[in-house]
Amino acid sequence: MKSIEELRKVKEESLKRINLRKDREEGTRIVVSMDTCGIAAGARSILMSLLDEVNKRDLKDVTVTQTGCIGACNLEPVFEVYKPGEEKVTYVHMTLEKAKQVMEEHIINGKIVQEYTIGSNQ
Amino acid sequence: MNIYRSHVLICGGTGCTSSKSDKLQEKFEKLLVEKELDKEVKVVRTGCFGLCEAGPIIIVYPEGSFYSQVKIDDVEEIIEEHLLKGRIVKRLLFKDAIVEDIVKSVDEVDFYKKQKRIALKNCGVINPEDIDEYIALDGYLALGKALTEMTPEEVIETVKDSGLRGRGGGGFPTGLKWGFTAKAEGNQKYVLCNADEGDPGAFMDRSILEGDPHSVIEAMALAGYAIGSNQGYVYIRAEYPIAVERLQIAINQAREKGLLGKNIFGSDFDFDMEIRLGAGAFVCGEETALIASIEGERGMPRNKPPYPANKGLWQKPTLINNVETYANVAQIILHGADWFKEMGTEKSPGTKVFALGGKINNTGLIEIPMGTTLREVIYEVGGGIPNGKKFKAVQTGGPSGGCITSESLDTPIDFDSLTSIGSMMGSGGMIVMDEDDCMVDIARFFLDFTVEESCGKCPPCRIGTKRMLEILEKITSGKGEPEDLDRLERLAENIKVSSLCGLGQTAPNPVLSTLKHFRHEYEAHVNEKRCPFPHLRINSI
Numbered sequence: 001m002k003s004i005e006e007l008r009k010v011k012e013e014s015l016k017r018i019n020l021r022k023d024r025e026e027g028t029r030i031v032v033s034m035d036t037c038g039i040a041a042g043a044r045s046i047l048m049s050l051l052d053e054v055n056k057r058d059l060k061d062v063t064v065t066q067t068g069c070i071g072a073c074n075l076e077p078v079f080e081v082y083k084p085g086e087e088k089v090t091y092v093h094m095t096l097e098k099a100k101q102v103m104e105e106h107i108i109n110g111k112i113v114q115e116y117t118i119g120s121n122q
Numbered sequence: 123m124n125i126y127r128s129h130v131l132i133c134g135g136t137g138c139t140s141s142k143s144d145k146l147q148e149k150f151e152k153l154l155v156e157k158e159l160d161k162e163v164k165v166v167r168t169g170c171f172g173l174c175e176a177g178p179i180i181i182v183y184p185e186g187s188f189y190s191q192v193k194i195d196d197v198e199e200i201i202e203e204h205l206l207k208g209r210i211v212k213r214l215l216f217k218d219a220i221v222e223d224i225v226k227s228v229d230e231v232d233f234y235k236k237q238k239r240i241a242l243k244n245c246g247v248i249n250p251e252d253i254d255e256y257i258a259l260d261g262y263l264a265l266g267k268a269l270t271e272m273t274p275e276e277v278i279e280t281v282k283d284s285g286l287r288g289r290g291g292g293g294f295p296t297g298l299k300w301g302f303t304a305k306a307e308g309n310q311k312y313v314l315c316n317a318d319e320g321d322p323g324a325f326m327d328r329s330i331l332e333g334d335p336h337s338v339i340e341a342m343a344l345a346g347y348a349i350g351s352n353q354g355y356v357y358i359r360a361e362y363p364i365a366v367e368r369l370q371i372a373i374n375q376a377r378e379k380g381l382l383g384k385n386i387f388g389s390d391f392d393f394d395m396e397i398r399l400g401a402g403a404f405v406c407g408e409e410t411a412l413i414a415s416i417e418g419e420r421g422m423p424r425n426k427p428p429y430p431a432n433k434g435l436w437q438k439p440t441l442i443n444n445v446e447t448y449a450n451v452a453q454i455i456l457h458g459a460d461w462f463k464e465m466g467t468e469k470s471p472g473t474k475v476f477a478l479g480g481k482i483n484n485t486g487l488i489e490i491p492m493g494t495t496l497r498e499v500i501y502e503v504g505g506g507i508p509n510g511k512k513f514k515a516v517q518t519g520g521p522s523g524g525c526i527t528s529e530s531l532d533t534p535i536d537f538d539s540l541t542s543i544g545s546m547m548g549s550g551g552m553i554v555m556d557e558d559d560c561m562v563d564i565a566r567f568f569l570d571f572t573v574e575e576s577c578g579k580c581p582p583c584r585i586g587t588k589r590m591l592e593i594l595e596k597i598t599s600g601k602g603e604p605e606d607l608d609r610l611e612r613l614a615e616n617i618k619v620s621s622l623c624g625l626g627q628t629a630p631n632p633v634l635s636t637l638k639h640f641r642h643e644y645e646a647h648v649n650e651k652r653c654p655f656p657h658l659r660i661n662s663i
Contacts, residue, residue: 001380002388004266007257010379014258018248033246035332036325036364068333070246072233073486080246085131085166118233 017063024084027061028107032079034066041076046099050079053103062107075121081106090118126164128205133179142194143178149197154205163205189214233484236503238465240473241289241326241449242489245333250368253375256336262381264452265340268347269387272455277348278304281451283459285471290316290407290444291519291548293470293537296451299441302431304349306439311351313342313395314435314442316412317358317365320404321520322571324551326475327445329487331358331365334449335372339395341448343382344455346393349441354395357412361402370397404575408623409434409442411577422579423623444549446475466492470536474550478504481511481556490535497531500554511556515639519548521568521575522628524635525561544635546628560655561640562647565633566594572629583626586617590633597644600651607644611637 001007016026032038032047050064070078075092081102082088089112091102098116105111114120132147147165154160176190182200187210189200196214203209239245248255256262268277282297303311315338319327331338342354358366373395376382384392398416405411406421413435415421434440450472454462463471470492476499479485483505490499496516500506507513515525524545526533533539537547555564569591578584593610596602614630614637621627637644646654 001262001266001386004263004270004387007262007266007387010254010257011260011263014254018255018258031247031249035245035329036362039364065249066251067248068245068250069242069329069487071237071242071329071487071489072484074484075486087131 019082024082026084027063028059028084029082030062030064030079030107031067031082032064033068033070033076035069037069037073038076038078042095043077043079045096046077046079046094049096049099050103053100057108059107072118075118078118083110091116092118092121126162127184128163129183130163130165130200130205131181131183132165133177141177143180145194146178146180146192146197149194150201153197153201157201157206159201159205185210187211187215232502232505233486233488236494236498237489238473238491239489240453240465241330241337241446241475242333242487243453244337245329245487248334250333250335251371253336253372253379253381256334260456261336261452262340264455265343265347265381266387268344268455269389269391274304274348274350277344277455280455280459281348284454284462285459285469286447286450286454286462287470287537288444289446289450289474289549291522291546291550293547296443296447299431299443300345300348302429303439303441306432308439310353310436310438311349312435312438312440313345313349313351313354314409314412314416314430314440315342315354315356315358315448316407316409316442316444317356317362318400318407318412319359319362319445319549320407320575321522321549321551322568323477323479323553324520324549325477326487326550328362328365330445330449330475331362331369335365335369336376337449337452338369338445339372339376339382341443341451342395343386343393344451345441345443345448347391349439351441352392352394354393355398355416355435356395357398357400357406357416359400359402366397366399373397403577404571405577405623405625408625411623412442413440422577423625425622446550467534467536469538474535474547476550476552478552478554480517480552480554481507481559482554483508492536493534495532495534496526499535499552500531504554507554507556511558514555514557514559515561516555517545517553517564517568517632518551519546519628519631520551520553521571522546522624522631523548524631525555525564525639527639544638546631558655560598560653561636561643562594562598563653563655565636566591566598568632569594569629572625576625576629580620580622580626582617582620583622583629586613586621587626587629589613590617590630594633597647598653600647600653602644602648602651604645604648606648607637607641 032043034043054062077094078092080088080090102113105113132143150165154163178192180189180192203211278300286296287293317327382394400406403421406415408423409430411421411423430440430442466472473489473491475489488503515527517525526545530543540547573587573591576583590613593606614634617630
């Protein structure tokens, strides 16, 4: 990195990918909380299953990635969904079955599975 | 891309569309053009908000006003009142505070409402194993700014002005430390990061390193520039394998991008860093013991002065800060000292990360502005005590701190207030106890930990804490005598004043504070020769 301009270029390119706001334009981003407590609660198998579903269904505009602790350790495993034009949705107490359901109903068909969201579990 | 001052989200789910939300959208778009607001206000059609029975639903940001059952004729009023004049149309707001619903974005959920994320800004947002994502959210911009626009003195001044204090528990002004190390004479200086987080129940630093390792790397490079050092070490406990792995990945990526190494940002500043693993000794969180451990010696503290700022690692001037302290630095450089001082209290600006644990509903990791009260943390952020039990006490500062009772719940959380009520900020562990917990056993638990972790160098800590534990075990097993309490107290006071390092000086605190606030529980053990609480003994670590 030799200049701030160079840094800004990287910034602009990656921001499109991880834009957290509702005005994001590119694809769906699923972010699995993968810190120690998430992993201990089973986040790794959920991450793998989400990746598996995305590959199996050939969902080209869906990315699955990992992140650190969102803080709600008692609600782990947790993942968040960022879709263009939507507020982010936080799914908590995830299991393989629930993750599959979210994949079908929300990621593919655009209907939030409300009973699994953080708002319903506080 | 246009910047809009306001977003109108119109639900386009099946439910709302069947109650004519598409017509609402047309009307909004038409009227916004007529009133020449279409460049300022963006209309977005969204997926289902999940509250179909209250549809059609419209949400107006940035306020996040949640309008329900909006009719075509209401559109004009929303535009006239809300979007033009900034007055929310209360009549159309969804009643019932929608507690149960997703439309409360995550920030609105009680758990997050009182939080303010600075050190944890990127945790849970970016992929920690991808440097580009860190850069996307202004990562390394502070380093770039410092290297191209600021002198090392200006960096130190900014940190000083911000009032940032050491988040590892000491609360020493960070800027002063930077200043001392910068002034110290020496041809080689070092920047250390203390990631030897060892308090039972504390995991703030682990989460930062697991979730946002670059924030620490960037801050250490900034510190290197400020004090004139080109080499950093992160001392991290080996019990944190994921944090270690992600930090190493982050260091490698920063090197690849030239953000560590030679001539960073085209300047003549070089900086690189390495990881050093701790082998699981609590005392190595004490700075001189940590330095000894990096040098390959047995991890034991030594007398201060000389302080590490003058004689630290390999006898060279050394700056040592905690993970969370570093995690604030880039933000301060980027947004300025005044921005930071706006948060928190006058003497403790900014935020503090806490690990909430014990008898509390929302166990987890929180970051709150300093000055938030314990009551707010426990009952609002933490969601209160489970199973309808009554709050008894909260332990801050782990094995070095003390317990805080219900009378002090309205104390604002900052370095000085917590010390004044006989506890301490500590590194950020917060363990909540309910009415079923035996405070004598809590004290025994923490003392058991410090006895185990005492390095053995000085007798007051090595022998004194052991004797204290023996007395406590006598009391908890129903064999205590009334004189034991005085003996315990006297021993505790002596250990506090005569121990070499912080470990011994603070080890008696849990006993002293429970003796102060819950003496009757000790007396019950001694007089009735049994524990008055029907509980399981806490296992030792």
